[in-house]
Amino acid sequence: MSTAVLLVVEDDPAQREQLVGFLRSAELGQPVLVREAGEAAAARAALDAGGVDAVITDVRMPGDDGLDLVRWGRERHPLVDFVVVTAYGSVEIAVEAMRRGAHDFLTKPIDLDLLEQRLARLLEKRRLVTEVRRLQERLHERVGAAGIVAESPGMQAVLGVVRKVAPTDATVLVTGESGTGKELVSELVHAWSRRHDGPLLRINCGALPESLLESELFGHVRGSFTGADRDREGLFQQAEGGTLFLDEIGEISPAVQVRLLRVLQEKEVRPVGGAQPTRVDVRIVAATNRDLEADVAEGRFRQDLLFRINALAVGIPPLRERREDITALIPILMRRFAESVGVPPPRLARDAHDLLLSHAWPGNVRELANVLERSVILATGDEITALDLPPSLRAATPSAALAEADGDGRSLPEIVATIEQRAIRRALAEHGGVKARAARALGIPERVLRYKLKTYGLDATKTSGSRRERRSDEPGSA
């Protein structure tokens, strides 16, 4: 167990000696080290030197009194607790001491048993607070990482870099193709930084016209342009003490690039139309799916700005280079989507899994999530097969549709009927069972669809989707 450091502040040497002696042998639940000071100035020096957990101070002393010491100490050393000892009966002083942030007060002559009890409780509370803080930090770490699937060596390397850069205040540039998880990684940089309790604000720099983006970022003063009817703080000020995530930074105009560079260099923002700069303490994380080096070469992006934001770069590899992540993401995402629609997660057939693994995923994790969501929602059985996956995935491998027709000894009309039934079920599910729309999607007249439903025995109740059938199996839903 760690040693607590107590500081006794008392101008009367005899009383000080008695108190210090008592505390050194008191039962406080943990080992203590007792320091002493005969006046407020010496106490302040001891506090500034660091390491003190709690101060026991007299009120009336030559020079600054104990109440001044409390006020100063609570501001300068907010983690230190103060116990004030007042002369008997001076309720006003006790009240004032508490108002100034003292943790506790005792009256003179000091009841030593009571002092022992109160200090023991105070130290125990401090231990709990420290413990909670430590657990919270670990929790942040785990929750932060838990949201990100990182089974592949590529993603492990990304997390390794993030772990190193997060605690610094350096600007981080996250690069990667669309949908690779740039935003998720930026959130992790914030979550693992000492700013994690501060704000994390995000702006998509590609979504706003130049003038709006400027006033969003830097704020503006009243009257600086038509419609600016009052002063407005920009995101830099709103993110004070936290992190500002500049998404799609490659899209910002040359004028905004200049302003941004100045803010990064000087750590001050000047609102649009304003003369007075304000100091800001904000950590910048930027993201882009562009090749900024190429943009620099072609004069679209300032080299000095790139230098500044690119000091620490985190490059996320495309999903097609992270097969382990695909395999890990599939069950997680399927379970999530199944939960959100309230069905048991369907199984994934071998052919579907192979197809998912071999696809190039130009839209990366976002595309994979979309495909799985759609398949879970549209699944007509409790298994997702390659045929349940979007045609765009299958296009690359015509074998999927052919496999259905291949080598199982069925006649061509039987095979066609099977494929036709699947297509009809899927179209109906996709259009909420509305036949007119399903027919349109299938490119056949509604009359023909009705006829086929009848001949295949797919009447309304049966085609309303396995979703409802599965639900009616659940207890209590009948």
Ligand SMILES: Nc1ncnc2c1ncn2[C@@H]1O[C@H](COP(=O)(O)OP(=O)(O)OP(=O)(O)O)[C@@H](O)[C@H]1O
């Ligand atoms: N490693 C991962 N583990 C779990 N989910 C992920 C992972 N990577 C991305 N995702 C999910 O994929 C989706 C896209 O991720 P994100 O928005 O972070 O990508 P992005 O790189 O910012 O995309 P864009 O360039 O289109 O803005 C999100 O729903 C995100 O939660």
Ligand SMILES: [Mg+2]
């Ligand atoms: Mg993004």
